[in-house]
Amino acid sequence: xxxxxxxxxxxxxxxxxxxxxxxxxxxxxxxxxxxxxxxxxxxxxxxxxxxxxxxxxxxxxxxxxxxxxxxxxxxxxxxxxxxxxxxxxxxxxxxxxxxxxxxxxxxxxxxxxxxxxxxxxxxxxxxxxxxxxxxxxxxxxxxxxxxxxxxxxxxxxxxxxxxxxxxxxxxxxxxxxxxxxxxxxxxxxxxxxxxxxxxxxxxxxxxxxxxxxxxxxxxxxxxxxxxxxxxxxxxxxxxxxxxxxxxxxxxxxxxxxxxxxxxxxxxxxxxxxxxxxxxxxxxxxxxxxxxxxxxxxxxxxxxxxxxxxxxxxxxxxxxxxxxxxxxxxxxxxxxxxxxxxxxxxxxxxxxxxxxxxxxxxxxxxxxxxxxx
Amino acid sequence: xxxxxxxxxxxxxxxxxxxxxxxxxxxxxxxxxxxxxxxxxxxxxxxxxxxxxxxxxxxxxxxxxxxxxxxxxxxxxxxxxxxxxxxxxxxxxxxxxxxxxxxxxxxxxxxxxxxxxxxxxxxxxxxxxxxxxxxxxxxxxxxxxxxxxxxxxxxxxxxxxxxxxxxxxxxxxxxxxxxxxxxxxxxxxxxxxxxxxxxxxxxxxxxxxxxxxxxxxxxxxxxxxxxxxxxxxxxxxxxxxxxxxxxxxxxxxxxxxxxxxxxxxxxxxxxxxxxxxxxxxxxxxxxxxxxxxxxxxxxxxxxxxxxxxxxxxxxxxxxxxxxxxxxxxxxxxxxxxxxxxxxxxxxxxxxxxxxxxxxxxxxxxxxxxxxxxxxxxxxxxxxxxxxxxxxxxxxx
Numbered sequence: 001x002x003x004x005x006x007x008x009x010x011x012x013x014x015x016x017x018x019x020x021x022x023x024x025x026x027x028x029x030x031x032x033x034x035x036x037x038x039x040x041x042x043x044x045x046x047x048x049x050x051x052x053x054x055x056x057x058x059x060x061x062x063x064x065x066x067x068x069x070x071x072x073x074x075x076x077x078x079x080x081x082x083x084x085x086x087x088x089x090x091x092x093x094x095x096x097x098x099x100x101x102x103x104x105x106x107x108x109x110x111x112x113x114x115x116x117x118x119x120x121x122x123x124x125x126x127x128x129x130x131x132x133x134x135x136x137x138x139x140x141x142x143x144x145x146x147x148x149x150x151x152x153x154x155x156x157x158x159x160x161x162x163x164x165x166x167x168x169x170x171x172x173x174x175x176x177x178x179x180x181x182x183x184x185x186x187x188x189x190x191x192x193x194x195x196x197x198x199x200x201x202x203x204x205x206x207x208x209x210x211x212x213x214x215x216x217x218x219x220x221x222x223x224x225x226x227x228x229x230x231x232x233x234x235x236x237x238x239x240x241x242x243x244x245x246x247x248x249x250x251x252x253x254x255x256x257x258x259x260x261x262x263x264x265x266x267x268x269x270x271x272x273x274x275x276x277x278x279x280x281x282x283x284x285x286x287x288x289x290x291x292x293x294x295x296x297x298x299x300x301x302x303x304x305x306x307x308x309x310x311x312x313x314x315x316x317x318x319x320x321x322x323x324x325x326x327x328x329x330x331x332x333x334x335x336x337x338x339x340x341x342x343x344x345x346x347x348x349x350x351x352x353x354x355x356x357x358x359x360x361x362x363x364x365x366x367x368x369x370x371x372x
Numbered sequence: 373x374x375x376x377x378x379x380x381x382x383x384x385x386x387x388x389x390x391x392x393x394x395x396x397x398x399x400x401x402x403x404x405x406x407x408x409x410x411x412x413x414x415x416x417x418x419x420x421x422x423x424x425x426x427x428x429x430x431x432x433x434x435x436x437x438x439x440x441x442x443x444x445x446x447x448x449x450x451x452x453x454x455x456x457x458x459x460x461x462x463x464x465x466x467x468x469x470x471x472x473x474x475x476x477x478x479x480x481x482x483x484x485x486x487x488x489x490x491x492x493x494x495x496x497x498x499x500x501x502x503x504x505x506x507x508x509x510x511x512x513x514x515x516x517x518x519x520x521x522x523x524x525x526x527x528x529x530x531x532x533x534x535x536x537x538x539x540x541x542x543x544x545x546x547x548x549x550x551x552x553x554x555x556x557x558x559x560x561x562x563x564x565x566x567x568x569x570x571x572x573x574x575x576x577x578x579x580x581x582x583x584x585x586x587x588x589x590x591x592x593x594x595x596x597x598x599x600x601x602x603x604x605x606x607x608x609x610x611x612x613x614x615x616x617x618x619x620x621x622x623x624x625x626x627x628x629x630x631x632x633x634x635x636x637x638x639x640x641x642x643x644x645x646x647x648x649x650x651x652x653x654x655x656x657x658x659x660x661x662x663x664x665x666x667x668x669x670x671x672x673x674x675x676x677x678x679x680x681x682x683x684x685x686x687x688x689x690x691x692x693x694x695x696x697x698x699x700x701x702x703x704x705x706x707x708x709x710x711x712x713x714x715x716x717x718x719x720x721x722x723x724x725x726x727x728x729x730x731x732x733x734x735x736x737x738x739x740x741x742x743x744x745x746x747x748x749x750x751x752x753x754x755x756x757x758x759x760x761x762x763x764x765x766x767x768x
Contacts (some may be wrong), residue, residue: 010537028426031424031426031448037486037488037518037520037522038563041490042447042448042450042487042488042489042520043426043450043488044450044488046424046426048424071424072450073486075454100524102452113547132525133484133524135527136486136522136561137559138524138525139524139538139559139560140525140538140543272402341428352448
């Protein structure tokens with residue numbers, strides 16, 4: 001059976017199996033824009049979920065069987081030399097590092113909640129297509145690209161440092177994933193108190209069915225969020241005139257593997273990055289001024305934030321080892337949330353301790369996201 | 373100046389969206405995903421979507437106390453895919469089908485296009501549908517569209533750089549004007565704006581639970597994308613300057629209805645007939661308004677017969693089969709031809725067989741095949757064709 005036929009069979013089984021029941025659900029988790037495309041005004045990616053009708057196995061807690069599809073464009077920066085995995089921030093580069101990825105990721109997932117959904121366990125079978133292009137700034141021969149030099153020659157001969165870019169710059173990987181969640185957060189939209197924790201595991205390798213062998217890794221991504229409302233002033237309508245909330249978000253990511261695609265490497269810490277090593281810690285604390293609430297889900301928020309990242313161990317897709325690198329940032333974020341659907345944002349950040357030899361710099365961005 | 377004008381346009385869109393949404397009833401705002409494009413071969417095994425369309429709709433009272441409420445919509449969509457360049461001289465816009473001496477080395481070459489657009493409209497209904505006795509007779513709609521697109525290397529360029537149309541003159545980075553392809557001017561990043569006014573006329577009634585009607589429907593739209601609406605990327609380069617008038621008229625007749633005991637349909641038989649006509653004026657027509665064989669005018673005639681049913685599992689689960697005869701007449705000058713020296717007309721005729729399956733109101737599977745027996749400028753050799761599409765249409 002060909003790969004295409006096998007995928008068709010899986011998808012048809014997924015869609016047709018629950019036809020005997022009524023009550024499909026469907027929602028958009030998020031639509032994203034990219035600041036590199038039309039100032040971030042127009043969407044270029046969407047993540048949506050089909051919920052199959054299954055009864056709750058435990059009273060008061062949700063049982064979820066769903067098919068999730070994430071589709072769109074992603075604009076990326078290559079941090080490591082594809083030929084040997086060395087960090088460009090150490091060695092420098094004489095060409096652009098930006099490129100663009102067209103992707104589709106699907107997940108067939110099962111989640112079960114416990115104790116009124118305060119505790120959640122989930123497993124999923126996943127797959128991901130990717131195809132990498134030059135960035136939208138690249139216009140053809142004579143232009144400076146990542147994959148092509150101005151003479152129209154391929155820039156790299158091998159891709160051990162970026163295995164997903166080898167060959168036709170195309171991958172198809174399948175995975176097994178598991179997720180654990182704890183939700184003890186009292187989230188009143190503009191007031192927050194408590195904590196939440198999430199732990200995500202994903203594994204793949206050449207032994208996975210249908211996979212093209214371009215990925216071989218074990219991922220553990222763990223995140224903790226804590227929040228405390230310092231004070232708030234309520235209106236007679238029950239809405240808030242304003243509130244001040246102190247928040248902290250912390251992650252620990254561990255990856256072990258010989259072929260780790262860039263999308264899973266993590267280490268995001270806007271407006272910079274923590275180098276992709278085996279162990280990466282990131283943390284951000286913020287104080288947010290919310291208000292006024294125009295409706296229950298329409299409000300303005302302005303945050304002052306400071307963050308740091310710490311990378312330890314061997315570099316991914318590279319023989320470089322013994323890395324111990326610290327980065328830190330601070331800045332301000334402003335967001336107008338409309339009906340809990342549309343978010344317009346403007347962010348400004350300063351990288352005061354960048355990775356390796358990169359210079360200090362300030363970055364700003366303007367855009368929007370929406371979801372229901 | 374250009375950037376300032378675009379910023380003003382975007383601020384207007386966002387402000388109008390926010391103000392209108394806040395004034396709408398909370399229970400009348402919903403989200404609709406009304407289409408997911410089909411995947412294409414070469415990516416994701418050709419199985420996964422490459423584009424999506426979102427629409428936010430809000431009802432509100434524009435005329436206090438009036439029986440028809442106004443409708444505000446913000447529609448956001450995006451998509452990706454390959455575009456094939458056809459045979460038009462890049463400097464004169466003269467078509468190779470009228471002048472075989474034109475050797476267009478780029479005929480059949482491809483590029484990769486990203487596009488995304490926002491459409492906002494305000495709509496108000498008036499009168500009463502005389503056939504149904506309910507709903508408006510006419511709806512008036514004022515729309516604004518802002519669309520961005522970018523052309524870049526094609527998918528296959530990774531294995532063969534010479535296959536990229538942008539690795540060869542004239543579309544490499546040497547600056548040159550391309551009147552026939554205004555969307556490939558400059559950095560090939562395009563931002564076009566247009567406005568339109570439409571009227572929709574309803575003189576029909578619903579006859580079954582499976583989208584069958586008796587009566588007549590008509591619409592007329594006047595659309596323009598002038599240079600002064602943010603469509604000039606440099607003082608001497610305009611990427612859009614056109615006016616388009618279009619019209620359609622459809623007559624429906626439900627001939628036979630058979631129902632089960634529970635009111636669901638066994639099978640329906642209906643007929644329909646549609647005429648459309650349109651013409652586009654202007655020196656610079658953007659990519660999304662390029663018409664068949666670039667001729668400015670069209671007049672079409674379509675007659676169909678449809679078998680619908682049975683409904684199964686749920687009221688919104690049913691198949692239908694449609695057979696149609698299509699005659700399309702194209703005429704006029706050639707869009708984006710600099711000296712406007714060409715005037716031509718052609719006829720294309722086909723018979724089309726379609727199979728549709730709707731499931732649970734949000735899955736729509738379509739398979740169709742057809743037989744083209746008159747092919748216009750193409751060699752008049754009748755041929756069969758087929759395609760398939762899977763779409764999702766959801767209201768929340």
